[in-house]
Amino acid sequence: MKKKIRKQITAAGLAVLLTGSLCMAGCGDSAKGKSQDQESKATQQEGDGSSAGSSSEEPVTLSLYGYGLATYTNIKGYEDQTQNMGDIYTVITDAYTKEHPNVTFDITVINPAGGNTEQLDTEIASGTIPDIYVDNQMRIAKYEGLGLLTDMRESLEPSVIEDYVDGTFSENGSIWRLPMDMTAHSICINKSYFDKIGAADLLPKEDSREWTTDEFLKALDAVKAANDGMYPTVLWAANTSGDVCNMGYLWGFGARMFHGDDQSKVALGDEKGLDAFTFMNDLVQNGYAAPGAAALCDDDMLAMWPKQEVAVTGGYGYLQTSAQEEADSPFDPYFVNFPHKDGEADPPIAVHMNSVAVFKSEDAAKQAAAIDFAQYLAGEDWAPLLCQASGSPSPRKSFADKVELGDEVAAVAGLAAKNGLVDFGATNPKFQDLRNVYTPELQAMFTGEKTPEEALNDFVKNADEVLAE
Amino acid sequence: MDGKARQRDSFFKTLYRQRWAYFFLIPGLILLLLFNILPIIDTLKLSFFDYNIVAKKFCGLDNYIKVFTDKKFLRSYGNTFLYILIIVPLNVVISLLVSVVLSNSRKWLQSFFRGAYYLPCVVGGVVVSAVWMWIYHPVNGLMNTVLEKAGADPVYWLADAKYALISLCVVVLTWNLGQSIIVFLTGLLGINPDLYESARIDGANSRQLFFKITLPLLKPVTLFVLMTVMINTFQIWEVIYMLTSGGPNYSTMSAVYYMYNTAFVSGKYGLASAQGIVLAVTIMLVSRIMNRLSREGV
Numbered sequence: 001m002k003k004k005i006r007k008q009i010t011a012a013g014l015a016v017l018l019t020g021s022l023c024m025a026g027c028g029d030s031a032k033g034k035s036q037d038q039e040s041k042a043t044q045q046e047g048d049g050s051s052a053g054s055s056s057e058e059p060v061t062l063s064l065y066g067y068g069l070a071t072y073t074n075i076k077g078y079e080d081q082t083q084n085m086g087d088i089y090t091v092i093t094d095a096y097t098k099e100h101p102n103v104t105f106d107i108t109v110i111n112p113a114g115g116n117t118e119q120l121d122t123e124i125a126s127g128t129i130p131d132i133y134v135d136n137q138m139r140i141a142k143y144e145g146l147g148l149l150t151d152m153r154e155s156l157e158p159s160v161i162e163d164y165v166d167g168t169f170s171e172n173g174s175i176w177r178l179p180m181d182m183t184a185h186s187i188c189i190n191k192s193y194f195d196k197i198g199a200a201d202l203l204p205k206e207d208s209r210e211w212t213t214d215e216f217l218k219a220l221d222a223v224k225a226a227n228d229g230m231y232p233t234v235l236w237a238a239n240t241s242g243d244v245c246n247m248g249y250l251w252g253f254g255a256r257m258f259h260g261d262d263q264s265k266v267a268l269g270d271e272k273g274l275d276a277f278t279f280m281n282d283l284v285q286n287g288y289a290a291p292g293a294a295a296l297c298d299d300d301m302l303a304m305w306p307k308q309e310v311a312v313t314g315g316y317g318y319l320q321t322s323a324q325e326e327a328d329s330p331f332d333p334y335f336v337n338f339p340h341k342d343g344e345a346d347p348p349i350a351v352h353m354n355s356v357a358v359f360k361s362e363d364a365a366k367q368a369a370a371i372d373f374a375q376y377l378a379g380e381d382w383a384p385l386l387c388q389a390s391g392s393p394s395p396r397k398s399f400a401d402k403v404e405l406g407d408e409v410a411a412v413a414g415l416a417a418k419n420g421l422v423d424f425g426a427t428n429p430k431f432q433d434l435r436n437v438y439t440p441e442l443q444a445m446f447t448g449e450k451t452p453e454e455a456l457n458d459f460v461k462n463a464d465e466v467l468a469e
Numbered sequence: 470m471d472g473k474a475r476q477r478d479s480f481f482k483t484l485y486r487q488r489w490a491y492f493f494l495i496p497g498l499i500l501l502l503l504f505n506i507l508p509i510i511d512t513l514k515l516s517f518f519d520y521n522i523v524a525k526k527f528c529g530l531d532n533y534i535k536v537f538t539d540k541k542f543l544r545s546y547g548n549t550f551l552y553i554l555i556i557v558p559l560n561v562v563i564s565l566l567v568s569v570v571l572s573n574s575r576k577w578l579q580s581f582f583r584g585a586y587y588l589p590c591v592v593g594g595v596v597v598s599a600v601w602m603w604i605y606h607p608v609n610g611l612m613n614t615v616l617e618k619a620g621a622d623p624v625y626w627l628a629d630a631k632y633a634l635i636s637l638c639v640v641v642l643t644w645n646l647g648q649s650i651i652v653f654l655t656g657l658l659g660i661n662p663d664l665y666e667s668a669r670i671d672g673a674n675s676r677q678l679f680f681k682i683t684l685p686l687l688k689p690v691t692l693f694v695l696m697t698v699m700i701n702t703f704q705i706w707e708v709i710y711m712l713t714s715g716g717p718n719y720s721t722m723s724a725v726y727y728m729y730n731t732a733f734v735s736g737k738y739g740l741a742s743a744q745g746i747v748l749a750v751t752i753m754l755v756s757r758i759m760n761r762l763s764r765e766g767v
Contacts, residue, residue, distance in 0.1 A: 118733035124522045125738060142736075146523050231608075238627075239714045292607020294717035295628035300608065309608070436734060444718035447630050 060369045061104050063128075064089060065120050067135035068112040069354060070302065071183075071318045071390035078385075085109065089134065092382055096373055103369050110135070112241065116432070117142070124148070129359050131370040134377070137355045138244075138426045138435075140177050145429020149176040150358045155371045163396045167421065168353075178378035179353035181392040185248050186349070186412045187216075187338055188315035190308060190323070192331035194219070197226040209336040209411055210346060213252070213279060216312075216339035220288045223311045231290040233312045234301050235283060237442035240435040242298025244350055245314035246442075247424055250276040251347040252340035257424045257434075264467055266434070269460035275341065277445065277452035284446045294443040314338070317391025317409040324406075335408035337415050348422035349415055353395055354386070430467055437462035509749075512742045520739035532743035542744060545715070545722040546751075548634065552723060553702045555638045556645075560698045561691060563642070564649035569683065571650070572657040583654065587647035597644045598711035605636060605712070627713050630720035637721050640708050645701060649694045656690030657683070692763040696756065703752050724748050 068085035075082040075091070082088050086109030093105040108130070110119050117139055123130065129148065133140060143149050151174035153161070161169065165182070169175050194200040199222035204211040211219075220232035235246055250257075250268070253276035259267045267273075283289045290296065290310060304310045305319055306327035313319075315335075323333040340347045356377045358370040376382070384402035387394045393413045394403050405413065425431045438459055445455035484491065519528040536542055567586065571579050589597045604611045605626040613623040626636040664682050673681065684691075705723045709715055715722030715730070728748065732741030 116734045118729075121522055121733055121736055125736070146521070148523065238716060290608050291623065292625040292628035295605075295607055295625065295633075295713065300606075304608065433735060436730075440716060440718050443716045447628065447717045449630055449718050449720075 057102050058365055059102050059104070060365055061106055062132055062366060062370055062373065063106045063108070063130040064093060064132040064134070065108050065110060065123075065130045066133075067110045067117075067139065069135075069390075070112070072354075072386060073389070075385055075389045085112065088386075092377060095381070096376055100369075103373070116240070129361070131359055131361060131366055132373060133357045133359065135354065137177050137179065137353050138431050140355060140357045141427050141429050142432050143357065143359070144174070144176040148359055149174075150360050150367065150371065151175060152178065152358060152371055152374065156375070160375075163398050165395050165397065168395055177355035177357040178374050179355040179395045180378050180383040181354050181387040181390050182351055182395045183316045183353065183390065183392045184349050184351045184409075184412045184416050185245055185314060185316055186335045186415065187248070188305070188313055188319040189334040189336065190311050190331055191334035193230060193308065193311050194222070197222060199223070203334060204336045209415060211336065211339050213339040213341055217288070220312065224287065230308070231304070231310045232288045233283060234290040234296065234304060234310045235280060235293045235314075235446070236296035236298055236301060237293055237439055237446055238295050238297040240439050242301065243435055243439060244352060244424065245298065245301075245316070246280065248314050248338040248350060249280050251350065251422050252276070252338045252344060253279065254341070254344040256422065263425060263428050266460055266463040266467070269456060273456055274453055277456045280442075281445050281452045285448070294446040317406070317412070319391075320406040320408045321391050333408055335412050337419070346419045348420045349412065350422050350424050351416060352426045354390070430469075433466040434463050437466060512745055515739050515742035516746050518739040520742075521736045525739075528739065532740045533747075535740055536743050536747055541719055541722070542724070542727055544719050545727040546724045548720070548722055549703060549705070549724045551634060552638060552641070552705055553699055555635070556641050556702045557695060557699050559638070559642060560646060560649055561694055564646050564694065565653055565687070565691070567646075568650050568653035568657055569679065572654060579654075583651065586650045589644045590647040594644055594707040595711060598640060598708050601640045601643075602712055628717060630717050633713055633717060633721045637708055637712060640712065641702070641705060644708070645698065649698060652690060652694055653687065656687050660686050689763070692759070696759050696763075699755065699759070700752060703748070
């Protein structure tokens with residue numbers, strides 16, 4: 001009997017302990033929340049009146065979300081510390097903390113696999129808004145659309161704003177991101193391979209770097225004829241990642257995503273858009289593109305290029321580094337414009353920018369420190385290095401001399417200066433949603449489920465719905 | 470004392486008699502409340518709101534109307550049933566056959582294959598999918614290399630809407646077969662060997678032993694496997710995320726993956742909640758039918 005009672009007491013004790021620990025866990029959180037709240041209030045009080053949180057001695061912890069950008073690896077001078085995607089954020093924040101010991105960082109690297117920002121969205125929806133976000137402006141734009149980003153115009157010296165290339169910011173609009181580099185898209189060619197098969201004369205001349213769709217197809221035919229396992233080109237549509245590379249084919253047909261500044265509806269649904277869709281589909285259906293385009297993604301292209309499995313691809317500056325420094329057998333890349341239809345010569349270039357944005361915060365000290373950090377990241381200490389790593393020109397005129405661009409990247413920058421830039425919606429808050437309805441239509445077209453006309457019409461219909469929401 | 474009062478009295482008597490049992494259930498019940506009941510109630514509530522990352526507005530039944538008029542959701546809902554129709558019967562039949570063969574084999578062989586089949590369950594869907602990504606790859610994939618060596622035309626497993634869904638089913642099968650095999654093996658070990666012995670004395674052959682003894686006695690286990698595999702298949706997600714993102718053109722999109730996209734890619738949490746409720750009600754209905762069948766059958 002005694003034994004039974006002892007057992008019951010022990011068991012009851014255990015149950016109370018378990019229940020108690022659950023309650024304690026809850027209390028612990030709320031206690032923690034309270035202390036954080038108090039701390040943040042205290043920081044806010046201290047921060048009021050200070051122009052930059054970093055200059056105050058009050059400790060500030062900034063939450064930084066950074067997209068795992070493949071191009072921000074192997075940073076010159078920090079090769080050992082930046083082997084993996086996202087490592088760069090630790091290196092930069094450590095350097096900033098050395099200069100501002102009161103500012104520390106809590107870093108989260110967003111997995112880039114799917115090309116979306118689920119992780120950050122979930123945090124925001126659950127009420128945890130970070131302080132800083134580093135990513136491509138195409139993905140950042142969504143948060144500006146939701147009214148979550150800080151306008152940094154007031155905090156920037158006018159000379160800094162003027163230092164950015166024309167058109168980076170709207171004249172009096174909000175400066176909701178500070179760009180670090182400028183990725184221009186072009187056609188990247190394995191020049192060494194064309195030399196090897198004796199078809200280099202089919203490529204555009206260096207002084208123009210422009211070609212027609214017929215000339216483009218002739219070059220691909222030469223690769224096909226060589227029949228040595230090299231794919232003439234590659235298109236991909238498994239997910240939205242890297243889709244701007246393939247959009248390059250649209251501009252050469254005179255197709256545009258929007259009618260000028262009016263971004264309430266897409267403008268692709270015309271004859272020019274249809275010609276471009278048909279051309280892309282023909283590349284796939286006629287065996288010019290690597291098989292299985294609907295299941296390939298830009299990571300596949302990035303893997304095929306240095307292995308010399310593809311001769312011609314839509315790409316960007318990073319492919320120059322990849323060809324010369326990462327390939328087992330380095331080869332000469334040659335960058336030219338996307339092909340154009342007769343009568344649509346010199347198509348404009350699509351450019352997007354990796355940038356840093358600051359989320360709005362009621363904590364003045366945090367806000368000031370975050371803006372200060374954003375300027376530091378987009379400033380002369382780091383932005384030129386990041387441009388170098390991604391093989392991209394700097395969007396700041398005064399940094400031009402600090403970035404050693406490869407010949408090919410410089411040539412594409414020259415094309416952009418000559419032909420102008422195309423507005424494909426990179427700063428439209430709905431751009432991410434547009435991409436999500438663009439990709440399935442490409443898949444349907446590449447698999448033969450839809451004709452180019454059906455795919456284009458469905459994209460236009462879905463895109464207009466997205467923009468109208 | 471009327472019937473109701475007597476019933477109430479008996480309820481409290483039972484409660485008092487089993488007080489320790491209920492007392493010990495408290496931690497579990499709190500966890501259930503925190504992590505299951507409350508989120509379900511919250512999801513139901515959210516489904517009546519137009520709720521994005523930052524704003525929340527009551528919208529009545531709008532989300533439910535959108536759910537039932539959204540062709541893409543209906544397609545993914547249909548795909549989910551296709552996954553179930555393919556995966557569940559194949560899983561049950563294959564795992565049952567493998568278990569029967571293994572149960573008659575030597576101990577060390579049994580242990581080896583049990584481990585081998587269960588390994589994918591341990592490493593998880595993401596790792597299994599990563600391996601299959603390489604096997605199915607349209608350019609450098611193992612499968613097409615083998616086909617090429619055999620002189621056959623390559624098949625674009627994940628890039629062709631005809632094959633993509635079936636290809637994913639194969640991945641899911643390799644991943645979840647181990648669990649069912651372990652359950653069936655345990656069930657087989659529970660069958661009294663005397664039954665087989667006496668049947669053999671009566672002249673029963675192997676087929677008769679299987680159909681007249683093994684299969685009927687495994688019925689509760691089979692129904693358990695059916696139910697768990699079916700519910701897991703309803704929730705199919707990581708394999709799709711890793712291999713196709715629901716493509717090409719929504720041909721492999723499942724209802725749960727579509728719901729995930731609605732919530733975490735498009736940021737429409739209210740609409741995603743409505744989709745979740747529709748799916749939850751479907752799972753409940755199907756489970757209820759299965760339960761009824763199991764009670765009648767066993």
